[in-house]
Amino acid sequence: MRMLKTILKSYIYANQLTWKFCKKQLIILVVIKLLLATLPVSLIWCTERLINNVNNFINDRGHISGVLFYFVLEVLITLLTFFLQKVSLIVEQKMIDIFKLDFKKILFRKQRVLPFEMFEDHDFQNNLNRINSNDIKIIKMTTSGIDFSSNFISLIGILFYLITISWWFGPLLLVGMIPLIIVQFKFGRKKYELFKFLTPFGRKEHYIEELLKNPKSLHEVRLNLIEDYIIKKWVGSYQTSALKNLKILISQSKWLMITQMIQMIVYMVSGLFAIILIVRGVVLVGSFVAILQSIQKIQGILNTLTNSLSEIYESSFLINDLKSFLNLKEININSRKKIENVINLEVSGLTFKYPNSKQYALKDININIPQGKKIAIVGVNGSGKTTLLKCLTGLYLTDNFIKVNDIDIKELDLESYHKCIAVLSQDFNKYEFSAKENIGLGRIDKMNNYNLIKEAAIRTSIHSYIIGLPQQYKSSLGRLFEEGNELSGGQWQKIALSRSLFRDGDILFLDEPTASLDPNSELQLIESLFNNSRDTQSIVYITHRLAATKFADEIIVLKEGEVIEKGNHEELIQLEGEYFTLYEHQKQWYSDTSKGEVQLT
Numbered sequence: 001m002r003m004l005k006t007i008l009k010s011y012i013y014a015n016q017l018t019w020k021f022c023k024k025q026l027i028i029l030v031v032i033k034l035l036l037a038t039l040p041v042s043l044i045w046c047t048e049r050l051i052n053n054v055n056n057f058i059n060d061r062g063h064i065s066g067v068l069f070y071f072v073l074e075v076l077i078t079l080l081t082f083f084l085q086k087v088s089l090i091v092e093q094k095m096i097d098i099f100k101l102d103f104k105k106i107l108f109r110k111q112r113v114l115p116f117e118m119f120e121d122h123d124f125q126n127n128l129n130r131i132n133s134n135d136i137k138i139i140k141m142t143t144s145g146i147d148f149s150s151n152f153i154s155l156i157g158i159l160f161y162l163i164t165i166s167w168w169f170g171p172l173l174l175v176g177m178i179p180l181i182i183v184q185f186k187f188g189r190k191k192y193e194l195f196k197f198l199t200p201f202g203r204k205e206h207y208i209e210e211l212l213k214n215p216k217s218l219h220e221v222r223l224n225l226i227e228d229y230i231i232k233k234w235v236g237s238y239q240t241s242a243l244k245n246l247k248i249l250i251s252q253s254k255w256l257m258i259t260q261m262i263q264m265i266v267y268m269v270s271g272l273f274a275i276i277l278i279v280r281g282v283v284l285v286g287s288f289v290a291i292l293q294s295i296q297k298i299q300g301i302l303n304t305l306t307n308s309l310s311e312i313y314e315s316s317f318l319i320n321d322l323k324s325f326l327n328l329k330e331i332n333i334n335s336r337k338k339i340e341n342v343i344n345l346e347v348s349g350l351t352f353k354y355p356n357s358k359q360y361a362l363k364d365i366n367i368n369i370p371q372g373k374k375i376a377i378v379g380v381n382g383s384g385k386t387t388l389l390k391c392l393t394g395l396y397l398t399d400n401f402i403k404v405n406d407i408d409i410k411e412l413d414l415e416s417y418h419k420c421i422a423v424l425s426q427d428f429n430k431y432e433f434s435a436k437e438n439i440g441l442g443r444i445d446k447m448n449n450y451n452l453i454k455e456a457a458i459r460t461s462i463h464s465y466i467i468g469l470p471q472q473y474k475s476s477l478g479r480l481f482e483e484g485n486e487l488s489g490g491q492w493q494k495i496a497l498s499r500s501l502f503r504d505g506d507i508l509f510l511d512e513p514t515a516s517l518d519p520n521s522e523l524q525l526i527e528s529l530f531n532n533s534r535d536t537q538s539i540v541y542i543t544h545r546l547a548a549t550k551f552a553d554e555i556i557v558l559k560e561g562e563v564i565e566k567g568n569h570e571e572l573i574q575l576e577g578e579y580f581t582l583y584e585h586q587k588q589w590y591s592d593t594s595k596g597e598v599q600l601t
């Protein structure tokens with residue numbers, strides 16, 4: 001009973017969604033399917049009349065016009081069935097197209113208001129993947145429901161027809177239906193459970209396929225001769241999925257064979273019963289043919305009917321997935337305070353732990369960033385630098401630790417905050433678009449201002465490269481599409497940095513902005529970055545290259561999530577602590593390797 005209630009609830013929910021997106025198509029489809037539902041019984045009735053009229057005509061008891069009338073009627077009903085079936089297919093496709101589009105829009109809209117850290121959760125990713133790849137199943141719930149109703153009407157019509165001949169047909173055929181319904185329900189649930197179990201396998205296979213076909217990952221795979229090893233991983237995952245799918249198919253087929261046999265027995269018993277009726281003279285030969293035709297038709301309808309039921313049942317679990325996704329807690333946008341610019345960013349006592357992690361990634365961090373302050377963050381791998389940047393930029397939302405213009409970041413309208421800042425992350429995007437777009441995407445409203453774009457490109461010294469390209473700023477970057485120009489790692493980084501400079505935020509957050517640059521380019525760039533930035537523009541940058549920290553007003557040294565040293569370059573050198581040690585190591589390295597080409601001191 002509870003199961004039926006759940007299915008019904010999900011079914012209603014799916015229908016509400018379909019109704020919301022494609023009312024007109026839904027109405028047309030229902031009308032067509034209702035018409036189609038009446039046709040099978042009309043056809044059987046027509047056949048019966050046709051045969052009886054032929055019989056009468058042969059025995060000189062009737063006129064040829066009766067035969068012709070029912071013959072033409074039968075042809076017309078067959079044609080109408082064919083026509084309506086084709087129209088319903090077109091309407092259904094149109095409905096699916098509209099549904100998929102509007103459904104995706106809802107998903108995208110919801111994704112936009114979910115906290116960033118949620119996207120790092122694998123359960124969330126599995127759920128999102130299931131919903132995204134099965135949107136069609138949700139609309140199919142509606143169409144399966146219509147098919148179910150249409151088939152049900154046909155079934156009732158034919159059953160009624162048979163019962164008018166003899167009521168024995170009723171219970172006989174009903175008994176034949178029950179095993180089929182049970183089997184289809186059982187496998188509806190099993191199929192969903194398997195699908196849920198296999199979602200991570202599918203994601204893994206997709207990831208491995210990307211590794212093996214994307215030139216960016218393939219080059220390492222090739223050079224390390226690990227293609228076979230990776231293919232083996234794909235094969236392992238694929239075989240597990242295929243085997244599980246096959247197992248369920250075999251088991252379902254076995255049970256369906258049993259139900260088929262039961263139906264055959266019902267068919268034989270009904271046939272024998274019809275023979276008894278004709279021998280006893282209860283029915284004419286036309287009715288005898290119609291009875292056999294009806295029983296066959298009922299079995300066909302039963303298969304589609306139970307299939308629709310099983311599909312609805314299977315998809316009802318997806319509706320639960322969808323509901324739990326749509327109910328996820330959103331970042332509250334409405335009651336948030338908007339800002340026009342960032343005057344001050346203050347971090348006091350910031351402590352942060354990743355969900356599912358036992359250790360704190362950040363502990364008691366205190367930083368003040370007023371307008372125009374330049375801060376460098378240094379520290380060994382895993383010390384918490386990127387996590388800190390993600391907290392400062394509002395990707396991870398924390399309570400009462402971070403204030404922008406004296407407003408807690410959780411109360412802030414994040415879009416207005418993001419408009420005021422520019423961020424270059426460690427894993428910046430390489431847009432396979434034109435050079436102009438690659439930089440212009442930093443500030444979409446100024447995308448067509450070539451002068452500003454050029455200015456940003458000049459600051460990172462990528463301008464000279466771009467004007468050497470066949471179509472200059474209109475040239476496509478990357479080689480994924482036709483006529484693209486592949487860039488070196490450092491050139492891509494300069495493009496990404498130009499994008500951040502073009503954005504011209506009140507605070508520039510840069511996570512290792514020069515990691516791919518040669519030491520000379522790096523120093524030139526850092527120098528230009530500081531010398532040419534607005535007086536009011538603050539810069540927070542993470543770096544492993546201590547040559548770049550000397551320009552900072554304040555250097556923050558992180559270790560295991562804690563600030564262990566703070567001060568400008570001279571102060572930290574005098575302190576002779578962690579910064580001093582790191583600096584001395586790097587100094588030695590540069591003077592040993594480049595013979596003083598790049599001077600740290």
Ligand SMILES: Nc1ncnc2c1ncn2[C@@H]1O[C@H](COP(=O)(O)OP(=O)(O)OP(=O)(O)O)[C@@H](O)[C@H]1O
Nearest residue numbers: 120354357361379380381382383384385386387388
């Ligand atoms: N999404 C995440 N989920 C759980 N733990 C994470 C996540 N991202 C980072 N961590 C952990 O948080 C700690 C700090 O990582 P973070 O990336 O901030 O270090 P980092 O100083 O930027 O390192 P690097 O110099 O290597 O870039 C590490 O122990 C890391 O394992």
